[in-house]
Amino acid sequence: MKVLRLGSLFFRIHLGAMLITLLAIAVMVKLGFWQIDRGQEKQMIIDRYTAAETYSQITLENLVDLASAPDERVSLRARFHPEYVFYIDNQIYQGRAGYQVLALASNASLGEILIPVNLGWIPAGQNRTDLPNVDVPSGTVEVFGRVRVPAESPFILQAQEFVANTWPLRIQYPELAKMREQLNLPLADFMVLQSPEAEIGFVREWPVVVMTPHRHYAYAVQWFGLALAAFIIFLVASRHKPKRTGKDSK
Template sequence: MSSTRMIFAKISMFVSRNKIALILTVLVISILVKLGFWQLDRAEQKRQLFADYAEQQLPLNLNDPTAAEPERYASVEISGQFEANRYFLLDNQILNGQVGYQVIGLLTPQPALSDTLVLVNLGWVPVGSNRAELPQLELPQGVLTIPGRYYQPSEFGFQLSDHILEQGPWPQRIQRLDIESLSELTQLPLAPYVVLLSEQAEFGWPRQWQPQVMAPEKHQAYALQWFSLALACVVVFIFASRSRTKTTEE
């Protein structure tokens, strides 16, 4: 019992003489632990993302106005007709190491959903030798049934230009799929989602929709590193406390 009191007395003496070191140590450990839990949270988000993509279900009919809103990456289908000469080109998209655009067609649903246009991502095309000349493409014509996946773009995303839309003749180059802003800028009644054309569809351009993000296991590995660093700080502080206490006694 007396030895325990002596140990606490020594630690108290060290802490009273090294308050700044203690505060800094606690602050660093708190940051490291917080980073560890943040990585675990990111791992769970990525795990759910891959689970949503992998889930197989019967396609939901987006032409049905009474249908519930689909989940992320849910299988859907919609019938309609593409605008012949109006489409967006989403800039800075990479496929197999090559830079290009994703072709975003404007689909008029049939039967119509009021006057709303639905964005359909038809796949990837290369930039070409001259960025000043946008690809002139022939979109599929006639009434089609579009199989795909339901997707709602994030309002935040990578872009090189400050302008979301480069206004001018169609096609129009865009830097981000901010649907609300695009609807305001173009005065088009755009639905608040995108249909990613199925990779098995016979029309469109090359496309890969599986999420290209860091795997959950990597986030867990980073979390372990942060927690290990926090533990190392605790160990170093304890050893430093003992060494300083012994030196003081001598």
């Protein structure tokens, strides 16, 4: 233990307590900057979403570009394949559990490429072993909405295995690359969130971001405030009042 003097103040520094405090401060400051980075990312998403004002036609030539253009507005005259329907599990809407219905659409100009289209949310039945029945739109329909590029390595509790002979197929997350490989389906590298304005589909409410940039910035301020509080508490707890000698008391 070491006594440190700063002007007229004395502090008794305990090395272990100091290291723990510095570590805690470093972690909280890092979390604060992480929240700032997340806020900036969310703002970029919002700006990108707002900037995409017109619909572009999905073509064989722009398939690769669209895979790196999330939130782009796209449209396609296509036919759905009712034999290929995915139910994305554990989707909550207004407090009720259900699924998001992912169907596959094709267009003659795209060759064999299938476009995954999220048609929206449906409620789950009383018994999870029985999947609800849905009517996938038939004939040629207009698909239009936003490009969504699912994460390649999502956080899921258990690795997914796709069995091709069990349709409709319940999945935890649309891992397109894995679905393409295991099911031997020529899927595009992105999917389309069917617009709420479209006549076909189910319940469709697609939030741009789950948490706004200002909320992230508020959390950053809280983390920085906690770091400052930890430093102040350490200083107060370490403050030492030396004993006055008889000579000093005269």
